[in-house]
Amino acid sequence: MNANLPNYLDQAESVKNRFTKLKQREVILEVKHLGKVYKSAKGEVAALQDINFKTHRREFVCVIGPSGCGKSTLIRILAGLEPHTTGEVLLDDKPVTGPGRDRGMVFQGYTLFPWLTVKKNVMFGLEMNNASTGEAAREASLWLELVGLDKFANAYPHELSGGMKQRVAIARALVNKPRILLMDEPFGALDAQSRAKMQAHLLEIWRNVDITILFITHDLDEAIFLADRILVLKAHPGEVQELIEVSVPRPRIAGNYTSPEFLATKARLEALIHPPKPVGEQEKEEVSITQHMIRFVNVEDNVE
Ligand SMILES: Nc1ncnc2c1ncn2[C@@H]1O[C@H](COP(=O)(O)OP(=O)(O)OP(=O)(O)O)[C@@H](O)[C@H]1O
């Protein structure tokens, strides 16, 4: 680690003020002692254990952690798609007991209806909730303009790029005016260039809309670029390791991943997610590889 980096906890005055104001805003989401145990024929899996955090209005929270630490489980519980085992989830102080229009979801896989046009995809949720076709069309047009896809209103999903499909998915989620947008690796399937564009685009949308965002990602740069705070989970069972306040000032500059604050935050995340192995364990691994190779060589020899 570079010794010249600032401490990741150090905040410039403007950043400190931002966090003070942010924490004064109302709490939209509160997760209290949340636990989840999956039960199956093979036994029990403790996916989440004693998760606690709050998200304030218009806050952007990213969740990172190793594969299998329970990120998708967490977001599915928040969405009301998965029951939890212990604790509670409060949205606007009310317990979450099932899916609801107060939560918008965007997943990694493209979930648009292929037989509907872009505009009809966005109108779908509104029409299901008894909005008139005229009203739904007006709302859909507004949101498509906001995500920059008004010219593609009459296109079908298969005519769009991956990034454009995710923009439609964002419009479709926001058209219902949810209190929180829940995003599970939404840009995970995009190439690096489209992904960077979508990150900048999402921040632009967030700046213009009264929306709180909880965003899951594997990508440390993505988390630091987007988030106010980053919830770091560890695996088996999924527990909160740390809730980091990102000290990088806003507005953030796309592609600028080398500022001292950025690098300091990244170094901290790396240390939490990929901690160096104790010396004893490294040795064990090397020994087992060597033994495996010897066996492999012996097998080859036997063939001769
Ligand atoms: N329906 C299920 N039944 C049983 N176990 C499950 C189920 N869904 C997830 N799990 C287990 O719960 C744990 C958390 O899974 P989850 O999918 O939430 O992790 P994740 O952090 O989203 O992983 P990834 O980064 O790979 O997407 C894993 O051990 C997984 O095997």
Ligand SMILES: [Mg+2]
């Ligand atoms: Mg997942």
